[in-house]
Amino acid sequence: MTITTTTNPEEHFLKISHIDMAFPTPSGSFTALKDVDIQIKKGEFISLIGHSGCGKSTVLNIVAGIYQATNGGVLLKNKEVNEPGPERAVVFQNHSLLPWLTSYQNVELAVDQVFSKTMSKAEKKEWIEHNLKLVHMDHAMHKRPDEISGGMKQRVGIARALAMQPEVLLMDEPFGALDALTRAHMQDSLMEIQKELNNTVIMITHDVDEAVLLSDRIVMMTNGPEATIGEILDVNLPHPRNRLALAEDPEYNRLRSAVLKFLYEKQRKVEVIPTTKTNKEDEQKATSVA
Amino acid sequence: MSLTTATINRLTVNEKMIKILKDVFSKVTNTLILPIIGIAIFVALWSITAKSIHTSLGEFPGPNVVVKQFSVLYDEHIAERQKAVAFYVRQDIRNAKKLEKNPDYVVKIRAYTGKETFVDQIFTSLITVTSGFLVAAFIAIPLGIWMGLSAKLNSALNPIVQIFKPVSPLAWLPLVTMIVSALYVSDDPLVSKSFITSLITVSLCSLWPMVINTSIGVSSINSDLLNVSKVLRLPTLTHIRKIVLPASIPMIFTGMRLSFSVAWMVLIAAEMLAQNPGLGKFVWDEFQNGSSDSLARIMAAVLVIGFIGFLLDRIMLMLQQKVSWDKSSASV
Ligand SMILES: Nc1ncnc2c1ncn2[C@@H]1O[C@H](COP(=O)(O)OP(=O)(O)OP(=O)(O)O)[C@@H](O)[C@H]1O
Ligand SMILES: [Mg+2]
Numbered sequence: 101m102t103i104t105t106t107t108n109p110e111e112h113f114l115k116i117s118h119i120d121m122a123f124p125t126p127s128g129s130f131t132a133l134k135d136v137d138i139q140i141k142k143g144e145f146i147s148l149i150g151h152s153g154c155g156k157s158t159v160l161n162i163v164a165g166i167y168q169a170t171n172g173g174v175l176l177k178n179k180e181v182n183e184p185g186p187e188r189a190v191v192f193q194n195h196s197l198l199p200w201l202t203s204y205q206n207v208e209l210a211v212d213q214v215f216s217k218t219m220s221k222a223e224k225k226e227w228i229e230h231n232l233k234l235v236h237m238d239h240a241m242h243k244r245p246d247e248i249s250g251g252m253k254q255r256v257g258i259a260r261a262l263a264m265q266p267e268v269l270l271m272d273e274p275f276g277a278l279d280a281l282t283r284a285h286m287q288d289s290l291m292e293i294q295k296e297l298n299n300t301v302i303m304i305t306h307d308v309d310e311a312v313l314l315s316d317r318i319v320m321m322t323n324g325p326e327a328t329i330g331e332i333l334d335v336n337l338p339h340p341r342n343r344l345a346l347a348e349d350p351e352y353n354r355l356r357s358a359v360l361k362f363l364y365e366k367q368r369k370v371e372v373i374p375t376t377k378t379n380k381e382d383e384q385k386a387t388s389v390a
Numbered sequence: 391m392s393l394t395t396a397t398i399n400r401l402t403v404n405e406k407m408i409k410i411l412k413d414v415f416s417k418v419t420n421t422l423i424l425p426i427i428g429i430a431i432f433v434a435l436w437s438i439t440a441k442s443i444h445t446s447l448g449e450f451p452g453p454n455v456v457v458k459q460f461s462v463l464y465d466e467h468i469a470e471r472q473k474a475v476a477f478y479v480r481q482d483i484r485n486a487k488k489l490e491k492n493p494d495y496v497v498k499i500r501a502y503t504g505k506e507t508f509v510d511q512i513f514t515s516l517i518t519v520t521s522g523f524l525v526a527a528f529i530a531i532p533l534g535i536w537m538g539l540s541a542k543l544n545s546a547l548n549p550i551v552q553i554f555k556p557v558s559p560l561a562w563l564p565l566v567t568m569i570v571s572a573l574y575v576s577d578d579p580l581v582s583k584s585f586i587t588s589l590i591t592v593s594l595c596s597l598w599p600m601v602i603n604t605s606i607g608v609s610s611i612n613s614d615l616l617n618v619s620k621v622l623r624l625p626t627l628t629h630i631r632k633i634v635l636p637a638s639i640p641m642i643f644t645g646m647r648l649s650f651s652v653a654w655m656v657l658i659a660a661e662m663l664a665q666n667p668g669l670g671k672f673v674w675d676e677f678q679n680g681s682s683d684s685l686a687r688i689m690a691a692v693l694v695i696g697f698i699g700f701l702l703d704r705i706m707l708m709l710q711q712k713v714s715w716d717k718s719s720a721s722v
Binding site for chain 1: 612614615620621623624628633715716
């Protein structure tokens with residue numbers, strides 16, 4: 101029986117295998133993660149949800165190779181991940197565009213690096229423009245980050261990640277800093293892109309609706325320290341998903357309340373429960389002090 | 391109805407006009423009128439206090455005396471130039487005559503060795519400060535980048551930087567002079583020893599602000615940008631060229647501007663003390679002369695030194711605005 105599970109690459113495309121993460125701090129070692137274990141299929145869209153400070157970014161950074169797990173490890177196509185690389189593209193929480201480059205040049209930096217040998221100049225140009233078009237940013241590709249809005253910057257960040265043709269796309273609260281309308285628009289764009297490219301995605305979010313709307317599975321994390329996976333929720337809603345239609349859908353509402361229950365009953369924080377954006381930030385401070 | 395809208399429109403047009411006039415007015419006041427008033431008050435105070443200061447070389451020069459001295463200095467420069475031309479003409483005639491008498495005569499051309507004028511000294515100083523600054527920049531910026539990239543190197547070199555940073559040029563000068571005399575021996579030197587001494591002293595003192603600012607700029611690059619570079623696996627040189635340099639350009643320029651003003655101050659002191667040609671030597675010579683014009687000539691030199699320092703900073707600022715992507719960092 102074990103033979104089938106280990107040889108099927110679809111099933112075990114990305115394996116986050118029993119990772120622990122301890123940070124050295126002035127007051128001794130701080131165990132942020134304990135035995136986090138997820139198997140991800142190719143083409144699967146996973147959301148990581150959990151209270152602020154529980155260790156979501158840490159998980160993502162370990163998969164990206166930016167952090168090294170103290171125990172356990174990450175396997176991508178049965179190869180151990182131990183450094184960052186373009187096959188695991190990251191969309192950072194605050195877009196992280198290089199402010200001195202235009203949108204086009206930001207994507208170009210990635211394309212030049214990843215396809216330096218395999219693409220001609222003309223092909224690269226076409227590929228850069230194609231990816232910017234995918235996120236509807238082709239009209240402002242020669243503008244610099246300080247000349248475009250927050251949502252547009254985030255879209256360029258996504259275009260840059262997509263342009264690397266990654267095997268796994270890692271997104272750390274990609275829409276966290278956006279207003280509700282822009283956020284909805286970006287989620288629709290992402291679903292559209294996902295339909296076309298069928299990427300393997302791990303996305304961190306604080307937003308329950310976003311998690312249910314976009315994911316195939318929702319991974320819910322317990323509070324830290326020694327955070328681990330609390331529950332995993334399968335989302336079997338048919339694609340394409342429409343936010344208006346779903347609002348009435350009983351299955352959608354069941355899933356939604358399951359996540360809410362996990363977050364606000366089972367993993368209820370001792371501190372102020374984050375209900376709004378500002379509270380969330382306050383609470384982040386409180387946890388980092390504590 | 392139409393009448394009221396018309397009046398409203400006219401009102402707003404008038405208001406707009408008034409607003410534009412106000413803007414223009416405040417701009418003119420800030421950039422022109424206020425500075426002129428400031429300078430006028432300064433000149434007035436100067437001429438009043440100058441009259442009541444009596445030195446062994448006579449009354450302290452007021453603004454009008456100094457202005458006169460400027461034209462004297464310029465006339466002296468022109469006169470010296472004419473003398474030089476005359477010297478070469480005489481030499482040519484002499485050589486031609488000698489050749490006429492003896493066709494085998496090997497022509498000797500001697501350079502004119504007249505006294506350096508004020509204008510010559512200005513140029514000497516400018517060349518020295520620029521060379522010293524460039525030498526310092528060529529060492530400091532790569533070193534600063536390296537220190538910013540490597541925390542280990544930074545910890546290793548930081549104490550040295552911190553100790554040498556506050557050292558005055560006057561302390562370096564004797565050492566540099568002795569070392570240059572010992573090491574720079576050549577029968578036909580390309581540049582004079584005194585030039586090398588000033589240059590090294592200037593470099594030694596202007597090195598540190600650039601090293602410190604560059605390394606701080608590099609080590610404080612946003613970690614997200616560094617992560618972008620890691621995810622892309624940029625090779626070290628590309629990483630420096632595409633991420634590190636542009637990200638730290640504002641800090642590098644801050645260091646360069648600081649260094650250039652340090653370099654200019656140091657140069658004047660070095661020239662004065664070491665008798666290296668330049669504006670500093672001009673000031674010292676005048677002080678030693680002790681003629682009745684000396685104070686006015688020194689005061690003229692002071693104004694020129696200040697003005698050149700200001701111009702140099704402006705040039706650096708313009709350069710920064712050209713090179714830097716972050717226009718807001720390139721302000722006064
Ligand atoms: N480099 C580090 N050194 C020490 N402790 C760290 C480090 N990075 C994270 N931590 C700690 O690990 C825990 C998890 O942090 P992490 O950033 O992964 O949380 P998060 O779930 O992403 O939070 P948020 O939703 O607010 O982004 C926190 O308690 C944090 O203080
Ligand atoms: Mg986070």
